[in-house]
Amino acid sequence: MIDVRNLTxxxxxxxxxxxxSLAVAEGESFALVGESGSGKSTILKAxxxxxxxxxxxxxxxGHALQPGRRADLARQVQMVFQDPYGxxxxxxxxxxxxxxxxxxxxxxxxxxxxxxxxxAVGLPRRFRFRLPHQLSGGQRQRVAIARALMLEPRVLxxxxxxxxxxxxxxxxxxxxxxxLRAEKGLTFLLVTHDLPVVSFLCDRxxxxxxxxxxxxxxxxxxxxxxxxxxxxxxxxxxxxLV
Amino acid sequence: MSxxxxxxxxxxxxxxxxxxEVVRGLSFALGRERLGIVGESGSGKSMTGRAxxxxxxxxxxxxxxxxxxxGRDLRNLPEWEFRKLxxxxxxxxxxxxxxxxxxxxxxxxxxxxxxxxxTQLSASARRVRVLEALEAVRIxxxxxxxxxxxxxxxxxxxxxxxxxxxxVMEPALMxxxxxxxxxxxxxxxxxxxxxxxxxxxxxxGLLLISHDLNMVARWCDRILVMYRGQIxxxxxxxxxxxxxxxxxxxxxxxxxxxxxxxATLPILDRxxxxxxxxxxxx
Amino acid sequence: MSAHEMNLRDWLTSDDPETRMQARLGxxxxxxxxxxxxxxxxxxxxxxxxxxxxxxxxxxxxxxxxTEGVLANRLQPPSATHWxxxxxxxxxxxxxxxxxxxxxxxxVVLVAVIAAPLGLxxxxxxGYFGGWVDRLLMGFTDIFLSLPRLILALAFVAALGPGxxxxxxxxxxxxxxxxxxxxRAEVLTFRNAEFIAAVQMQGASSWRIIxxxxxxxxxxxxxxxxxxxxxxxxxxAAGLGFLGLGAQPPLPEWGAMISRGRSFILxxxxxxxxxxxxxxxxxxxxxxxxxxxxxxxxxxQRSKG
Numbered sequence: 001m002i003d004v005r006n007l008t009x010x011x012x013x014x015x016x017x018x019x020x021s022l023a024v025a026e027g028e029s030f031a032l033v034g035e036s037g038s039g040k041s042t043i044l045k046a047x048x049x050x051x052x053x054x055x056x057x058x059x060x061x062g063h064a065l066q067p068g069r070r071a072d073l074a075r076q077v078q079m080v081f082q083d084p085y086g087x088x089x090x091x092x093x094x095x096x097x098x099x100x101x102x103x104x105x106x107x108x109x110x111x112x113x114x115x116x117x118x119x120a121v122g123l124p125r126r127f128r129f130r131l132p133h134q135l136s137g138g139q140r141q142r143v144a145i146a147r148a149l150m151l152e153p154r155v156l157x158x159x160x161x162x163x164x165x166x167x168x169x170x171x172x173x174x175x176x177x178x179x180l181r182a183e184k185g186l187t188f189l190l191v192t193h194d195l196p197v198v199s200f201l202c203d204r205x206x207x208x209x210x211x212x213x214x215x216x217x218x219x220x221x222x223x224x225x226x227x228x229x230x231x232x233x234x235x236x237x238x239x240x241l242v
Numbered sequence: 243m244s245x246x247x248x249x250x251x252x253x254x255x256x257x258x259x260x261x262x263e264v265v266r267g268l269s270f271a272l273g274r275e276r277l278g279i280v281g282e283s284g285s286g287k288s289m290t291g292r293a294x295x296x297x298x299x300x301x302x303x304x305x306x307x308x309x310x311x312x313g314r315d316l317r318n319l320p321e322w323e324f325r326k327l328x329x330x331x332x333x334x335x336x337x338x339x340x341x342x343x344x345x346x347x348x349x350x351x352x353x354x355x356x357x358x359x360x361t362q363l364s365a366s367a368r369r370v371r372v373l374e375a376l377e378a379v380r381i382x383x384x385x386x387x388x389x390x391x392x393x394x395x396x397x398x399x400x401x402x403x404x405x406x407x408x409x410v411m412e413p414a415l416m417x418x419x420x421x422x423x424x425x426x427x428x429x430x431x432x433x434x435x436x437x438x439x440x441x442x443x444x445x446x447g448l449l450l451i452s453h454d455l456n457m458v459a460r461w462c463d464r465i466l467v468m469y470r471g472q473i474x475x476x477x478x479x480x481x482x483x484x485x486x487x488x489x490x491x492x493x494x495x496x497x498x499x500x501x502x503x504x505a506t507l508p509i510l511d512r513x514x515x516x517x518x519x520x521x522x523x524x
Numbered sequence: 525m526s527a528h529e530m531n532l533r534d535w536l537t538s539d540d541p542e543t544r545m546q547a548r549l550g551x552x553x554x555x556x557x558x559x560x561x562x563x564x565x566x567x568x569x570x571x572x573x574x575x576x577x578x579x580x581x582x583x584x585x586x587x588x589x590x591t592e593g594v595l596a597n598r599l600q601p602p603s604a605t606h607w608x609x610x611x612x613x614x615x616x617x618x619x620x621x622x623x624x625x626x627x628x629x630x631x632v633v634l635v636a637v638i639a640a641p642l643g644l645x646x647x648x649x650x651g652y653f654g655g656w657v658d659r660l661l662m663g664f665t666d667i668f669l670s671l672p673r674l675i676l677a678l679a680f681v682a683a684l685g686p687g688x689x690x691x692x693x694x695x696x697x698x699x700x701x702x703x704x705x706x707x708r709a710e711v712l713t714f715r716n717a718e719f720i721a722a723v724q725m726q727g728a729s730s731w732r733i734i735x736x737x738x739x740x741x742x743x744x745x746x747x748x749x750x751x752x753x754x755x756x757x758x759x760x761a762a763g764l765g766f767l768g769l770g771a772q773p774p775l776p777e778w779g780a781m782i783s784r785g786r787s788f789i790l791x792x793x794x795x796x797x798x799x800x801x802x803x804x805x806x807x808x809x810x811x812x813x814x815x816x817x818x819x820x821x822x823x824x825q826r827s828k829g
Contacts, residue, residue: 035426048725074727087718091740093547101726126540129547134539137283147722166282166453171496171507178506193427200498200507223501238427
């Protein structure tokens with residue numbers, strides 16, 4: 001579903017990614033783990049065309065991507081961002097936000113689809129005409145997930161979707177994501193620094209450090225604390241300790 | 243004698259629907275120890291820290307039966323007296339160093355500012371104290387770092403600079419509000435170690451405010467769990483497994499764990515919890 | 525009656541509107557309520573509403589003709605018949621001031637309609653695309669900004685010929701660069717926000733994003749700025765009128781009236797002073813209302829509402 005080969009990204013003089021390769025099968029949930037500056041978010045940005053200049057090959061849902069061109073893959077791949085406060089337009093109601101992708105692609109049946117999606121992400125229908133400032137962080141993140149699913153994409157890119165949320169709300173969102181994946185057969189590519197979240201939501205993971213893949217492993221290896229790379233072990237240790 | 247004594251602390255903000263109490267009758271005492279306050283957003287934990295520091299401005303209102311710091315009544319302390327206290331005897335570390343440091347002033351000068359305001363030290367004596375403070379937060383070459391601007395240092399280094407800024411005055415009480423949540427996991431440990439070290443060696447009292455139950459549990463002598471402006475439970479060091487209150491238990495259960503496989507995470511039942519709280523109050 | 529009122533109020537302030545219509549009305553109601561709590565803004569609003577009403581009913585309100593005078597009555601001081609006195613041609617100054625509201629209002633509205641959208645679009649496009657588009661548009665804007673406003677307007681009127689329409693065009697041409705600058709600065713603050721990235725990812729065209737997502741966010745600051753600028757626009761129009769390049773006689777334009785009254789300022793003070801009062805009051809009204817609007821439309825303030 002996602003195939004990245006030898007991806008190199010430079011911002012000016014600094015190289016953010018040094019020839020990263022990874023492959024995610026259809027229906028799989030794959031995690032990119034690493035600290036800030038490891039380049040994990042850059043991979044997501046490159047996949048959705050938010051990075052202009054890159055080298056290497058990327059294939060997404062069977063479409064080869066080209067640097068500097070934003071491929072029209074809106075109906076294949078969508079993204080959920082970290083910050084539920086910055087990812088919703090402050091002057092548009094939940095209804096406006098959810099209906100926008102339908103309007104862009106000329107899809108009919110706005111009311112029915114919006115209501116169905118509110119049900120799917122567990123938002124009460126009475127929230128439909130609220131503005132973002134009338135919602136809590138968890139509710140906003142549900143709106144962001146609903147927005148990403150409006151076009152029924154096959155791939156969902158998740159950029160630290162729960163790290164800005166409270167623990168009890170994180171559990172709700174993680175359950176929702178897991179349920180939606182099972183129900184709709186979605187492919188997940190998740191960026192996080194939280195190993196327990198990976199263990200809950202993912203099948204495989206790659207450990208990134210300074211723009212390189214240090215290690216790729218199945219989640220069972222992670223659960224058994226069996227990461228081999230030096231950095232992988234360090235992450236394990238610190239997640240346990242701190 | 244305890245360093246800080248708080249009895250029935252209340253913080254109220256007006257709203258369209260009438261006054262809203264964000265801290266509802268908090269009581270605790272702090273000695274020369276590490277006390278953790280844990281709660282989720284909206285629990286009133288940050289407001290508690292700000293109320294003690296005298297940082298809640300109008301239209302917010304702070305009341306308490308007792309609010310004493312080093313035997314001094316903080317209630318109705320005039321702002322100019324509070325200003326002498328803040329930074330000198332009590333100080334606060336905030337979440338994100340990026341927003342707390344002035345971007346156009348060199349780090350060394352920013353740390354020296356508090357000394358300039360609160361003490362009569364000469365410029366060269368101030369400089370010595372600044373370098374000492376930077377060394378105390380385990381910065382290897384304090385001379386170089388003192389000359390840098392905030393944007394030239396990493397997040398972890400920035401947070402250490404913030405702590406250096408706090409300890410340079412050798413306060414008796416340090417309030418740290420989410421001091422590590424903007425930092426990477428690998429530097430969190432370092433920052434916590436440094437704070438721990440300072441508290442032990444200098445005999446400070448520390449109030450650590452955080453949402454991270456596990457971190458606070460591992461790291462503090464005592465923990466207060468806050469929910470909706472009240473303390474629901476007090477726990478000893480490393481005694482999370484003895485937690486009794488449904489809120490604490492619910493929080494612990496909803497955390498994903500590394501070495502287990504659950505289909506769904508249990509969700510905090512807020513309605514049942516509020517029912518329990520109402521029952522307990524009666 | 526009272527119960528019905530309460531229900532309407534609850535319906536408007538409901539956190540869970542049932543229809544799009546109710547949501548929009550509710551937002552409007554909250555804005556209006558916040559504005560109503562600001563007494564100075566209300567004073568400004570009263571002035572503006574009075575201006576609108578006087579302009580609408582000018583022929584019925586004015587006791588005399590604004591253009592025809594009785595020469596025998598020239599330069600009469602304020603009296604029971606002529607509340608503001610008469611000018612050098614024996615025309616009733618009150619009637620002229622009342623009819624002058626129409627001209628003032630026309631200038632204000634035309635300038636707002638021309639300059640604000642132009643500036644808003646220029647600024648939003650420059651801020652959204654960035655790069656060479658930004659440099660080109662903003663370079664163009666800066667050329668206009670670097671010239672003094674009244675002088676530029678003068679140059680345009682001189683080139684186009686004196687007259688009220690040309691004065692409006694000249695003022696509009698000199699007013700838009702400010703809005704472009706403000707809109708661009710505003711766009712830059714959220715240009716890289718995730719909600720913009722999200723619509724890009726949904727496949728929206730750049731024009732759709734600018735029109736539906738970017739401009740609505742700049743709208744409130746532009747509205748505030750336009751309201752605050754109204755005073756300046758009225759003064760510029762009056763300045764052009766004063767210099768004889770705006771409205772031509774016998775049109776009762778306030779600036780032109782002051783200009784005519786200048787010759788008698790020492791002995792017949794009311795000729796120049798009365799239209800001067802009108803300018804001050806209307807300018808102040810727009811300023812106060814603009815200040816109130818700014819407090820209400822500021823998004824940081826609004827989240828509390």
